[in-house]
Amino acid sequence: MKTEQPPAPAAARPTRALSGIQPTGRFHWGNYFGAIRQYIDLQPGGGHAAADEAYYFIADLHALTTVRDPARLRGLVHDAAVDLVALGLDPEKAVLFVQSDVPEVTELTWLLMTVCPMGLLERCHAYKDKKTRGLPADAGLFTYPVLMSADILAYDATVVPVGEDQVQHIEVCRDLAGTFNHLYGDVFTLPKPRLVEGGAKVPGTDGQKMSKSYENTIDVFEEPAAQKKKIMRITTDSRPMEEPKDPEGDHLFALHSLMATADERQAMADLYRRGGFGYGEVKKALVEVAARFFAEARARRQAIEADPGRIEAILAAGATRARAKAREVLDRARAACGLARTMPKGGGR
């Protein structure tokens, strides 16, 4: 009698994490806790959710739609690379590169543009917001989600760690990849967004979401004296000191919680509930926990800056690895849609 063989377990596809961050300013606490920390957890050998491979890049092509000063852009790209490595992005574990060092991505952008309905882009918020505010928008901003789609598809990314504001763009990416695959065969891997655990918004010095656009940021590597000044100026309410207060929903407490130990957090929550304290005390505690939390990264940053050429070598090595992968995917796409006259060798995924 024939025995039923149990189905062989499907070979697990390797997970490949990918994300990009725009060099439009120095990184602030919102960027670190909302994005960068997750990139680090996802790099191979990182936290519980580590991916098999990770690609992270500095999105200078995207930044061109807002930063129009070449020297500033060059400086911001350099600083972003140094900051990411100082914060724990390990170039031995993840591929770290600059977006514009991979020209294959811009060619892929064109291929995707040809399958992208105008209406899809008209609905995207970056463009829509500018338009409704009556501000001029260029074609770069309008087609920004297509470039972002190419960024993702060029590396066969399976998981894209992003903030909530970027989920719509991943949907566009999936849409374009699906249409292209439908027309030309199984070319692209459809990625999934991965939201930061908890999805919490880091509050800024005025209690709104921390963002460059609101000028309420505290930068990760700001000079300690300047950082302290900003922290001491964080807005608070004017309730009397003796009144007990609810720590939940208080932005000063939220910031402290991000960097405090569990015991410190508990002690601070108890203090709020007891009352009889001044917000000045909380701010001083925040200065201290923040200094401690980023002390190692600051030291690492200094060491990297003291070694000229190191960051450029990291970015050059990253670009070589990224280009090899992007070339393979681009060749696959070119062949599928009829651009390549001979099928490329080894085009399989």
Ligand code: ADP
């Ligand atoms: P900004 O709002 O300062 O211009 P970006 O839009 O460049 O910041 O943000 C880059 C990344 O950092 C995004 O993934 C975004 O979701 C995340 N991020 C930015 N600000 C915050 C915040 N206040 N809380 C949580 N995540 C944030």
Ligand code: TRP
């Ligand atoms: N648009 C993203 C942002 O503003 C940056 C970005 C560009 C990106 N390309 C990407 C993020 C690809 C994830 C994947 O934050």
